[in-house]
Amino acid sequence: xxxxLLIFIMLPIIIGLLLYILKHRLIKIIAVATEIMLFSMSLWxxxxxxxxxxxxxxxxxxxxxxxxxxxxxxxxxMLLLNNFLFLCMVVYSxxxxxxxxxxxxxxxxxxxxxxxxxxxxxxxxxxILIEVATIAVSILIMYKKDSQSMYDGMIYLLVNMVAMxxxxxxxxxxxKIFGVLDFVTIENLIPRLENxxxxxxxxxxxxxxxSLKAALMPxxxxxxxxxxxxxxxxxxxxxxxxxxxxxxxxxxxxxxxxFSVAIQLQEFFLFLGFLxxxxxxxxxxxxxxxxxxxxxxTISQIGLILIGISGMKDQNNLGGVYHILSHGVFKSLFFLVxxxxxxxxxxxxxxxxxxxxxxxxxxxxxLMIAILSITGAPLFSGGYSKYFISYGYESELFKWLxxxxxxxxxxxxxxxxxxxxxxxxxxxVKLQVDLNQKIVIITMALTCILLxxxxxxxxxxxxxxxxxxxxxxxxxxxxxxxxxYLVSYLVFRYVLENSRALKFIKGIELSFNSINLAIVSFFVxxxxxxxxxx
Amino acid sequence: MIREIINGENISxxxxxxxxxxxxxxxxIFKTIMGLSIMQAGLILFFLSINAxxxxxxxxxxxxxxxxxxxxxxxxxxxxTAVVVGISTTAVSLTMFISLYHKYGTxxxxxxxxxxxxxx
Numbered sequence: 001x002x003x004x005l006l007i008f009i010m011l012p013i014i015i016g017l018l019l020y021i022l023k024h025r026l027i028k029i030i031a032v033a034t035e036i037m038l039f040s041m042s043l044w045x046x047x048x049x050x051x052x053x054x055x056x057x058x059x060x061x062x063x064x065x066x067x068x069x070x071x072x073x074x075x076x077x078m079l080l081l082n083n084f085l086f087l088c089m090v091v092y093s094x095x096x097x098x099x100x101x102x103x104x105x106x107x108x109x110x111x112x113x114x115x116x117x118x119x120x121x122x123x124x125x126x127x128i129l130i131e132v133a134t135i136a137v138s139i140l141i142m143y144k145k146d147s148q149s150m151y152d153g154m155i156y157l158l159v160n161m162v163a164m165x166x167x168x169x170x171x172x173x174x175x176k177i178f179g180v181l182d183f184v185t186i187e188n189l190i191p192r193l194e195n196x197x198x199x200x201x202x203x204x205x206x207x208x209x210x211s212l213k214a215a216l217m218p219x220x221x222x223x224x225x226x227x228x229x230x231x232x233x234x235x236x237x238x239x240x241x242x243x244x245x246x247x248x249x250x251x252x253x254x255x256x257x258x259f260s261v262a263i264q265l266q267e268f269f270l271f272l273g274f275l276x277x278x279x280x281x282x283x284x285x286x287x288x289x290x291x292x293x294x295x296x297x298t299i300s301q302i303g304l305i306l307i308g309i310s311g312m313k314d315q316n317n318l319g320g321v322y323h324i325l326s327h328g329v330f331k332s333l334f335f336l337v338x339x340x341x342x343x344x345x346x347x348x349x350x351x352x353x354x355x356x357x358x359x360x361x362x363x364x365x366x367l368m369i370a371i372l373s374i375t376g377a378p379l380f381s382g383g384y385s386k387y388f389i390s391y392g393y394e395s396e397l398f399k400w401l402x403x404x405x406x407x408x409x410x411x412x413x414x415x416x417x418x419x420x421x422x423x424x425x426x427x428x429v430k431l432q433v434d435l436n437q438k439i440v441i442i443t444m445a446l447t448c449i450l451l452x453x454x455x456x457x458x459x460x461x462x463x464x465x466x467x468x469x470x471x472x473x474x475x476x477x478x479x480x481x482x483x484x485y486l487v488s489y490l491v492f493r494y495v496l497e498n499s500r501a502l503k504f505i506k507g508i509e510l511s512f513n514s515i516n517l518a519i520v521s522f523f524v525x526x527x528x529x530x531x532x533x534x
Numbered sequence: 535m536i537r538e539i540i541n542g543e544n545i546s547x548x549x550x551x552x553x554x555x556x557x558x559x560x561x562x563i564f565k566t567i568m569g570l571s572i573m574q575a576g577l578i579l580f581f582l583s584i585n586a587x588x589x590x591x592x593x594x595x596x597x598x599x600x601x602x603x604x605x606x607x608x609x610x611x612x613x614x615t616a617v618v619v620g621i622s623t624t625a626v627s628l629t630m631f632i633s634l635y636h637k638y639g640t641x642x643x644x645x646x647x648x649x650x651x652x653x654x
Contacts, residue, residue, distance in 0.1 A: 124612055131619045135626055142630075150634040151650045154563075154627065158570065161623055162557050165573045168616065169550060169580065175609065176584045509651075512566065512643040516558045 003041050005056045005069040008079065008115040011038065012086075016108030020101050028094055031104055035087040038111075042079040049076045051464050055121075064185045069119040077321060077462045078118045078243075078250055081328045084447075085242045086111045089235040092336060092440040098143060098233050110136045110239070117247055122182045123171045123206075126251065127164060130213065134160045137244065140236045141226055149231030156226040159515050160212065163219075166523060167209025173202035187258045196262040200534060203263055204526040206255060208519060214248025216306070217275040218518045220299045221510040224283075228295035230348065234339025237291065238332035241298045246324050249302065253309050253321075268529055269310035274401055277303025281408035285496065286506035290338045290350045294331065297374070297412065301327045304405065308389040318463045319388025325462070326381030326451050330373040333444040336437075337367050341419070344431050350415050355424025360431035362438065364420045369445040371417065373452070375410045377481055378474040381451030384459075387469050387477075403484070410485050411492035542583025549576030563634070563641050567627050574620040581609040581616070 015034045019027050053072035060066070071079070090107070093099045113133040120126050134157060142153040175181055177198055178189050193199070215223040227240045256265065280300025287293045305327065308320025340363060345353045357364045373380040390402045433441075451458060456468045496502060510518065549572060556569020590605035591597050598604060638646050 124615075128615060128619060131623065135623060138626070138630075150630060150637055151646055154630045154634060157623070157627055157630065158557070158566065161570055161627075162554075162573070165550070165553075165570070165577060168577050169547075172577065172580050172584060175581070179585075179606075509647070511647055513558055513561065516554070520554060520558060 003044065005054070005071060005119055006058070007041065008038065008083075008119060009069075009112050011112070012108040012115070013112040016105040016112075019108075020105040023101075027101065027104065028099070031090050031108065032087075032094070034108070035083070035090050038115075039080075039083045039087045042076065042083045045071060046076045046080050046461060049073055063182055064180045067125070068121050068182070068184075070121045070184075071119060073462060073464065074250070074253065074321065075118040077325065078246065079115060081246075081325055082111065082114050082118065082243050085239060085328060085332055088332070088440045088444060089239060091436050093233065093235045094436050095434050096233065096235075103140075103143065106136050106140055107235075107239075110140070114243060114247065118250065121184060123174065124181050127168055127171060130167075130247070131161070131164055133244075133247075134164070137226075137236075137240065141229055141232045141240075143233060143236065144231045149229055152225040152229040152231070155512060155515070156222050158512065159222045159519075162516055163209045163212035163519055165209075166205050166519070170202040170205030170209065173205065177202070183254065183258055190259065190261050193262070197534060199259065199262050200527065200530045203255075203259055204523060204530055207252075207265075207526055208523040210248050210251045210255065211272075211522065212248070212519060213245070214252055214306075215245055215276075215299055215302055216272050216522075217279060217303075218522050219515075220276070220280075221515045221518070223299060224292055224295040226295075227298060228289065228291040230291070234335050234342075237295075237339075238335035241295065241335060242328040242332035245298060245302060246305075246328065249305055249309070249324060252306070256310070263530065263534075265530075266310045266312065268526075269306055273303045273306030273310060274405075275303070276300070276306060277405045278401075278408070279303075281405065281412050282502075282505055283508075285408065285412040285492075286502040288350055289348045290341065290353070291335070291348060293350065293412065293415070294334050294338060297409075298327075298331060300405070300409065301331070301374070304386070304389055308385070311389070311392075313392045314465055315388050315391040315467055318459060318465070318467060319385050319391065321462060322451075322455075322459060323382075323385035323389060325458075326373065326385050326448070329444055329447050329451065330370050330381060333366065333370045333441060333448065334374070336441055336444070337363060337370065340431070340433060340437070340441075344429075350419060353419045354422040355428050356420045356431075358424050358428035360433070363431060363433065363441070366441045366445045367416065367420060369448050371413050373448045375413055375485070376406055378477040379449070379452045379471070381448045381455075383474065383477070383481075384452045384455035384469060387474075388459075388467070407484060407488040407491070410488040411496065414489055414492055542579055542586060546576045546578075546580035546583060549573075549579065552576075561642050561644055563631055563643060563646070566643070567624065567631065570627070571620070571624055574616070574624075578613050578616060578620075581613050584609055 011034060015030065019030060049071065053070055055068050055070045058067045058069065110133060113129050117126060117129050120129065138153045138157040141156060142149040171181065174186065178186055180186060212219040223245065227237050277300050280296055280303055284293050284296035284300060287296060305320050305323045308316050308323055311317060341353055342348055344359070373382040376382040376386040393399060453471065456470065460466050553569045553573030553576060556572060557566045560566050560569060585606055587603055590603045591601040593604045593607045634646065635641060638649050640646060
């Protein structure tokens with residue numbers, strides 16, 4: 001029997017609401033039980049979905065008139081990641097002081113809305129879900145009220161609303177052309193359209209909204225503020241970077257498939273992807289706040305994902321989707337560990353943290369696994385996906401770009417190695433981690449290894465074509481990895497670390513008006529590019 | 535000629551971009567929120583004026599049988615939802631603005647940004 005798709009959406013919201021109304025002792029246990037159920041359901045779907053897609057009508061009216069939920073391989077993968085992360089986060093925050101009924105309500109409804117976004121087949125539903133999720137997220141960002149959080153939350157909310165305004169205008173133009181709003185019918189109608197030029201305006205409006213959600217190159221200024229803010233609990237930052245920003249990427253993939261008959265934007269996105277990846281790690285290198293480093297690094301990894309999904313080869317696309325999975329896991333792990341570190345050292349400055357190895361072996365090992373994954377070490381999750389992302393590029397220019405991006409990632413995580421291996425300044429204090437937190441970080445670290453070591457198995461489950469990158473060939477990459485790490489360490493240590501360029505980059509911060517101006521310029525540039533190349 | 539240009543669609547697109555100008559060029563937080571509301575008003579007008587014609591009758595009641603054209607109910611239904619969402623987002627941002635003002639004592643985006651930078 002197939003579990004109904006509506007459960008993914010309604011169950012977390014209803015349970016969250018019930019827990020908010022009823023004051024019961026077992027609140028937390030019920031929440032965990034719900035999470036486990038949702039996770040096992042998404043596991044069931046990913047194992048059974050195969051190549052096909054399952055469509056469920058929400059009302060007894062066929063598609064152009066009614067509404068439907070659809071699950072296919074891509075959305076099943078995203079659902080799996082989403083429910084896995086939420087399960088981990090709920091277990092992680094069981095004993096935390098902020099875990100009250102309001103938090104559970106907001107958190108679980110956010111999960112329901114993200115699930116709904118991945119299942120939705122209708123442009124307008126996507127718009128409404130993103131708007132409501134944005135409000136929920138901006139409250140979660142300001143959850144621990146402190147002085148900076150108001151500004152961060154407000155920038156986040158307003159900028160996203162402006163971008164969604166562009167998105168809605170795009171939907172309006174689409175409706176004017178087709179008279180329908182669901183993905184399936186529009187995809188079928190596009191080949192029959194006589195004058196395909198009319199699609200350019202709605203497409204660039206939609207792309208503007210979605211690109212801001214995905215934090216592409218000129219539009220990422222809101223992301224570090226929202227993901228790196230001090231006022232959000234570590235679990236919220238983990239969810240934001242792990243899955244919420246991927247909604248934009250997911251919608252980009254969907255739109256590229258829907259409009260692929262009429263509009264080809266692969267080269268444009270490839271260019272943007274490289275730009276995003278390069279600028280992301282440069283910003284990350286210049287920061288000294290542990291959460292901001294991670295937040296800027298999300299941008300760089302989004303760039304890599306974009307390179308993957310807009311690559312010409314099928315392997316590249318697999319790499320992009322796989323990197324969504326692996327980045328979701330290791331970046332959330334990073335944020336959780338950073339939460340533990342901030343609590344332990346009582347500072348957010350990464351230079352003041354030292355001697356982690358003496359304080360706690362377990363946290364050090366987990367942090368090392370996360371660093372190895374993000375820098376693309378062989379046998380870890382990042383290495384597996386980065387191999388496929390950079391697969392099949394022949395020209396020297398691209399090869400060098402990949403080398404630079406990899407080296408930049410390595411260089412910006414040298415600061416984390418220093419946290420582990422530097423000599424402690426004061427007498428090392430034992431780091432206490434609760435049992436449930438230990439379980440979560442160990443599980444996620446093991447998942448990182450599984451995603452690299454058992455990569456072929458998982459890649460075959462989430463992608464219809466069997467491509468392989470065996471353990472043996474992964475191992476042969478180890479010397480290359482070590483050498484490039486050494487080189488990037490030397491370059492970082494002796495050239496970049498105290499350079500003026502990094503200080504200059506650190507000072508760049510766009511104001512609210514400039515962010516909006518960037519949105520408008522992005523829209524104009526996309527439209528101009530489309531009009532010129534069409 | 536001018537009568538053809540001044541129709542619902544063109545006015546709504548104009549309104550939308552007036553709102554966009556507001557959020558791009560105004561430093562006052564309150565005025566940017568107003569700009570956002572203007573954008574939303576423009577969007578609602580745009581949806582309602584898509585495929586609208588003057589001789590269309592409402593898609594309900596007895597006259598439907600002998601009407602020449604019937605107006606499209608879908609954009610109207612969509613816009614009720616958009617109005618609700620728009621109002622709630624405006625309300626949330628105004629609430630946030632009040633507490634931001636209490637904290638920083640200014641309504642200027644750039645001054646808030648400077649003061650926030652000092653806090654780090």
